[in-house]
Structure formats: C-alpha cells, structure tokens
Amino acid sequence: MKSFEKIALDDFFVELSDEKYVIVKFPGTFPDYLSGSDVDLYCLDMKATVNKLLSVSNRYVEHGYRVVVSTKEDGGVYIDFFAPENERIDFRFDLHQSLPNFERVHVRPAYFFSILENSISIQRDAQSGKYDLYLPSKLDDLVLRYIEYIEWYERRPDKIKHLDYILEKIGNDPDLKKFLDKLHLYTKPKLLDVPPDTHFGRSILAEYNEKNKETRKEVADLRQMIENFNRHLDEINRNIEVMRAFFLDSKPYTVGKFILTPFILVKRAIRKMGKIILG
Amino acid sequence: MDLIEVKKILRRRMIISRYDYLLIWGHGLQHRDEILNLLRQDEDIEILKIIKHQINDMVRFVDVVYSYDYAPIEHLRGKTKYLLDTVPEVIFVFFRNLNAEESFVGEGEFRHIECRNIKRLKETIRDLYNPKTCGKRTEHHVVHASDNEMQTDVMLKYLGFESGTGVFARPNFVVDAPYHLASFRVFELKIVSIDKVICWIPHRENGQINPRPVSIEETPHYKALSGHDEEYKKYFEEYGGILLTDDQYLEKLRKIYGNISYLTGEYATNYIIAREVEDDKFYILDGTHRISSLKKSGIDKIVIMIARI
Structure with missing residues (x-):
C-alpha cells in the first residue's frame, strides 16, 4: 500500500478545476510546501469547494493522515492535515468566502467577488494530466499587495517589499491609472490611532493632551456650577415645604394657599431658568 | 459544460x-x-x-x-x-x-x-x-x-x-450531516477499526424507552442482513415514528448492502458520523445502516467523521 510523505497539492487542485476560486499569495514553491505552511483560497461556493477537497483527502486519511475541518466565525473554513503519528499541522487550506476584516483599511465586501470574477488561470501539469489553477489578475494582485502593506507595515517592516513590488511592476505602465481607480473604488484608509511610543506619537499626543487639558478644566468648572445650583434649589424647596406645612396645618387652606402661591411661582421660575442655563 | x-x-x-x-x-x-x-x-x-x-x-x-x-x-x-x-x-x-x-x-x-x-x-x-x-x-x-x-x-x-x-436546519453548513444532530463547527476525519464503533438502539424497559449501546453485530440492522428480517421489522414497528423518525425500511437496508459504495463517487463525503467517547472508542450518531452493511461485507477499517459536539 502506498504511503504518503507529503500531500500532493496538484491532486486537490485538479479536483477543484470546475470551482470558482483564487489562490491568494500563490506560493513560489508550489506544489512543494514546507511543513506547517498554508494556502489561502477565496471561494465562491464554500460547501462545494470543501466537499471536493475532502473527497481527495479520503485517500490520505485511509493511509493514516488525520484531517480536521473547522468553521470560523466569519464562515471561512480551515482544513488541516496531520501526517501519521504527528501532532503538528503538516498543511492547511485556509478557505474564505468573504474578505478578512482589515484593521487599517476599509475594503468594500464586493471586492471579493471582483477578484473571483477577474481571476486568471495558469496551466499546470499533474500526474493525472493538465489542469488550470486560478490566481488574482495582475491588477488585483497589486491591490491585494497594497492592502497587505497598509495593514501590516507597522507591525512587520518587511512588508515594505509589497510596496517595492508594486512600484517595480507599475513603473511607466499605462495600467497605473487602472490600479489607482480600482484602489479608490474598493478601498478607503481608516483613521489611525497615533501610537504613543514613537517620536511621532509623543509630539502629536502631547499637543492633543494639552488641548484636552483646557477642555477638561472647563467641563469640571461647569460641573461645579451645576452642583452649586442644585444645592441652592434644594434649599429653596425645603424652605417652601416648611412654610407650606406651617400654613396648611395651622390656618384655613385658602389662606395658606394665598400666602404660598408667590413662593411656588418663584420656585417654578428658578426651575425654568435652570433648564434654560443647562440647556 | x-x-x-x-x-x-x-x-x-x-x-x-x-x-x-x-x-x-x-x-x-x-x-x-x-x-x-x-x-x-x-x-x-x-x-x-x-x-x-x-x-x-x-x-x-x-x-x-x-x-x-x-x-x-x-x-x-x-x-x-x-x-x-x-x-x-x-x-x-x-x-x-x-x-x-x-x-x-x-x-x-x-x-x-x-x-x-x-x-x-x-x-x-x-x-x-x-x-x-x-x-x-x-x-x-x-x-x-x-x-x-x-x-x-x-x-x-x-x-x-x-x-x-x-x-x-443542518448542524454544519459545509457537510451533509442530518438535521437531527446538534450543531458542530469542528470535525475530524480518521480511519478507525470498525469494531471500535458502538451503535445506539432504543430499548423498552419498565415501560420506558431508552437508548442502549450495542455492538454492530447486536443491531437489528446487522441481524437483518444475516437473515433475521423479523427482528428488524419488529424494531421499526415498535419504535418507528416515536424514537426512530427517519425514513428507514428493510428494502433500503438491502439496497445499501447490495450497492455499498462508501465514500466513492457521489457519496465521497457521505461519512458515517460518530462522537469519540474514550480513546479509540466511538458512539455512532448517523450511519447505522451503512456500518452494518460494511461490517457484513467484511470491512475491518473505515474512515469516519468524528463530530466535536
């Protein structure tokens, strides 16, 4: 019985020939891979794609591989292959049915379908014959690299390689306009937090905090004013209640009412003023 | 196309x-x-x-x-x-x-x-x-x-x-698992010894019906394939429509046994589904008819889906 040292990625993609997908960040070593690596696929029909990959997986499972399939919160799926008697993931298919959430840039959800729609195919030779592999178009490859650069450059300075790649590919290319058009149509930068632990952050943050200090003082003063006003109002209310009780208990009601009315009116006026001041 | x-x-x-x-x-x-x-x-x-x-x-x-x-x-x-x-x-x-x-x-x-x-x-x-x-x-x-x-x-x-x-509603949107299973987001495909899979059969005792774990050979399904049709018929007559609400019948079992094509062709992802209860021991959740047919056919190892419910 044949035993497998590594999974043959060609076999899986031959099975996916009729499905709509693209391989994002096509690995240069394909179909070879390093143990622990993965491939990202954008899929139109997640269920069909998973089922086709699993149908190929069966022959690996029969030879001792374990395959673990996990559904992510966003509906994406991991298909993880574990070689026989090994607890570490040998290879992962990371399947997406929508764009990931980016922290640094807004990307319209429709861009996902644009990538699939405009995909290009490259023909490959496998043991079972020729088949087509689907990748993002050159334009979408540049846009995706740009998004990756924006998303990661602070945390991973090496991601500047994507910017170099874009600049090299565009050069004097008339497609420059299309690249920018697509970028503007589908993406928008997010307002960034100023990182506090950088020279940039320190000067900007200091100015921000200084302005904030004045505003905070004004707010504190206003709060104090309102508190004082409320204390006065409480005192007036207490006085009115005392007088009301005195007149209603000891004199005929109509006399009490006659004397209390001006106080009640004053109280109402003060309340109204308070509302106007406080808005 | x-x-x-x-x-x-x-x-x-x-x-x-x-x-x-x-x-x-x-x-x-x-x-x-x-x-x-x-x-x-x-x-x-x-x-x-x-x-x-x-x-x-x-x-x-x-x-x-x-x-x-x-x-x-x-x-x-x-x-x-x-x-x-x-x-x-x-x-x-x-x-x-x-x-x-x-x-x-x-x-x-x-x-x-x-x-x-x-x-x-x-x-x-x-x-x-x-x-x-x-x-x-x-x-x-x-x-x-x-x-x-x-x-x-x-x-x-x-x-x-x-x-x-x-x-x-299906319990998992990427595979065709029966609706009556609890939902699960993770499952594993693994090859196991067929004898490590335990089946559940309803059993009436003291006026109550409870599921009971049995080996594949003890199921009415396996017994029917071994020539004891009456036990299968009696089983479905007694529990059908009550605990057994799937559409199962003897001709269907015989058809499955006669055309056993587990995980091939259009049934490539039609896994027997089980839950791991101990190391290397699995309780079946779906597929008693298929596993009985496979056992009767002499298969000793099968690929199953272990649902992490």
Whole structure:
C-alpha cells in the first residue's frame, strides 16, 4: 500500500478545476510546501469547494493522515492535515468566502467577488494530466499587495517589499491609472490611532493632551456650577415645604394657599431658568 | 459544460424548494407502507421525518390541522365530520419538496396558492386508498397535505418542535450531516477499526424507552442482513415514528448492502458520523445502516467523521 510523505497539492487542485476560486499569495514553491505552511483560497461556493477537497483527502486519511475541518466565525473554513503519528499541522487550506476584516483599511465586501470574477488561470501539469489553477489578475494582485502593506507595515517592516513590488511592476505602465481607480473604488484608509511610543506619537499626543487639558478644566468648572445650583434649589424647596406645612396645618387652606402661591411661582421660575442655563 | 447541463443548473436555481407534510389519517394507516412508497418514488420529495401521533381530542386536532386552511373551518366541518369516527392515531410525514410548482387554484374567496405536485400526489393517493362506495371513491380522504410551508411550520410547533421548520436546519453548513444532530463547527476525519464503533438502539424497559449501546453485530440492522428480517421489522414497528423518525425500511437496508459504495463517487463525503467517547472508542450518531452493511461485507477499517459536539 502506498504511503504518503507529503500531500500532493496538484491532486486537490485538479479536483477543484470546475470551482470558482483564487489562490491568494500563490506560493513560489508550489506544489512543494514546507511543513506547517498554508494556502489561502477565496471561494465562491464554500460547501462545494470543501466537499471536493475532502473527497481527495479520503485517500490520505485511509493511509493514516488525520484531517480536521473547522468553521470560523466569519464562515471561512480551515482544513488541516496531520501526517501519521504527528501532532503538528503538516498543511492547511485556509478557505474564505468573504474578505478578512482589515484593521487599517476599509475594503468594500464586493471586492471579493471582483477578484473571483477577474481571476486568471495558469496551466499546470499533474500526474493525472493538465489542469488550470486560478490566481488574482495582475491588477488585483497589486491591490491585494497594497492592502497587505497598509495593514501590516507597522507591525512587520518587511512588508515594505509589497510596496517595492508594486512600484517595480507599475513603473511607466499605462495600467497605473487602472490600479489607482480600482484602489479608490474598493478601498478607503481608516483613521489611525497615533501610537504613543514613537517620536511621532509623543509630539502629536502631547499637543492633543494639552488641548484636552483646557477642555477638561472647563467641563469640571461647569460641573461645579451645576452642583452649586442644585444645592441652592434644594434649599429653596425645603424652605417652601416648611412654610407650606406651617400654613396648611395651622390656618384655613385658602389662606395658606394665598400666602404660598408667590413662593411656588418663584420656585417654578428658578426651575425654568435652570433648564434654560443647562440647556 | 454543455448547454443542456447549463439549462439544468439554471432551472434548478429557479426552482422553489420548501417544507411540506402529508398526514395519513387513522383509516389510511393500513395503507401506510404503500403511501410511503409513493412518496419515496418521487424524486422531488426528500422524506425528513415520520412521526406517529396519538390523538386525545379529535375535534381539536382537526381544528388545528385546518386552522390555516384557505377555507374557513365552518365550511370544512361537513367535509371533516367523518374523521371523528376514525382511529385516533395518525402519521405525519414531513418532507422537503424539491420542486414546489406553486400556482393559484380555486375561485373567489377560496382562491389560494398550492403546489401542483402535492395536489397530484394527494389525488393519486386518494384515488387509490379512499374508501369506496359502489366502486366510486368517497371524499373520506385518507390523507391531508399542506398547501404552503406556513402550515408545515404550524404542525411542527403543534407536535412540540418549537422552532417549527427550523428543526430541519443542518448542524454544519459545509457537510451533509442530518438535521437531527446538534450543531458542530469542528470535525475530524480518521480511519478507525470498525469494531471500535458502538451503535445506539432504543430499548423498552419498565415501560420506558431508552437508548442502549450495542455492538454492530447486536443491531437489528446487522441481524437483518444475516437473515433475521423479523427482528428488524419488529424494531421499526415498535419504535418507528416515536424514537426512530427517519425514513428507514428493510428494502433500503438491502439496497445499501447490495450497492455499498462508501465514500466513492457521489457519496465521497457521505461519512458515517460518530462522537469519540474514550480513546479509540466511538458512539455512532448517523450511519447505522451503512456500518452494518460494511461490517457484513467484511470491512475491518473505515474512515469516519468524528463530530466535536
């Protein structure tokens, strides 16, 4: 019985020939891979794609591989292959049915379908014959690299390689306009937090905090004013209640009412003023 | 892909699929197997659940069944009077209608939408099995069927399924697991020794029915394949429609055994589903018929799906 040292990625993609997908960040070593690596696929029909990959997986499972399939919160799926008697993931298919959430840039959800729609195919030779592999178009490859650069450059300075790649590919290319058009149509930068632990952050943050200090003082003063006003109002209310009780208990009601009315009116006026001041 | 294939796919996308039910009244139960066979032969019908129901109050039950009918209940009283004299036991057959050819029927205040396929099916069954007088079919219908999915939802809720048609939601959206399993987001494919898989069989003891773990060889399914048909028939007669609500029958078991093609062709991802209870020991959740057939065929190791529920 044949035993497998590594999974043959060609076999899986031959099975996916009729499905709509693209391989994002096509690995240069394909179909070879390093143990622990993965491939990202954008899929139109997640269920069909998973089922086709699993149908190929069966022959690996029969030879001792374990395959673990996990559904992510966003509906994406991991298909993880574990070689026989090994607890570490040998290879992962990371399947997406929508764009990931980016922290640094807004990307319209429709861009996902644009990538699939405009995909290009490259023909490959496998043991079972020729088949087509689907990748993002050159334009979408540049846009995706740009998004990756924006998303990661602070945390991973090496991601500047994507910017170099874009600049090299565009050069004097008339497609420059299309690249920018697509970028503007589908993406928008997010307002960034100023990182506090950088020279940039320190000067900007200091100015921000200084302005904030004045505003905070004004707010504190206003709060104090309102508190004082409320204390006065409480005192007036207490006085009115005392007088009301005195007149209603000891004199005929109509006399009490006659004397209390001006106080009640004053109280109402003060309340109204308070509302106007406080808005 | 040629034009015919494309047309098939487009047609399929435009087809309405919905949940319906057929109700076999007490006086039709003697024809239960024949009626079920008619449904099984229809490729646009996928039977999901068969439920046996005892009726305590027939008048109220008839009111519930016809509560969302297009005709007011007062109009139906005359038509349904005969039901009060029937056996107070019915069978519900819930199914997915894969080709609901909805159209308007009737006139005036009785005009309503119904599925032409269901209408045809109902009339076929009634022509065959309604009681006859002088050789002519009476209107003492042996079956009633839903006009629309809302009526199916109402009946499921009446029977205690709070989510109505939501009960048929699949537990995992990437593989075809049966709806009656709890949902799971992670599963594993693994090859295991077939003898490590334990089956669950309902068992009546002291008036209560409880599931009991047994080996594959002890299941009525395996015994039927070994020539003991009666035990399988008795098993489904006793528990069918109560604890066993899937559409299972002896011919189907024999067909599975005769054409065993586990995880090949169009069944490449039709896994036997189990849950790991101990190291290397698995309780089956779905696939007792298939595993019995595989065991009887002499298979000693199988690839199963271990659902992490």
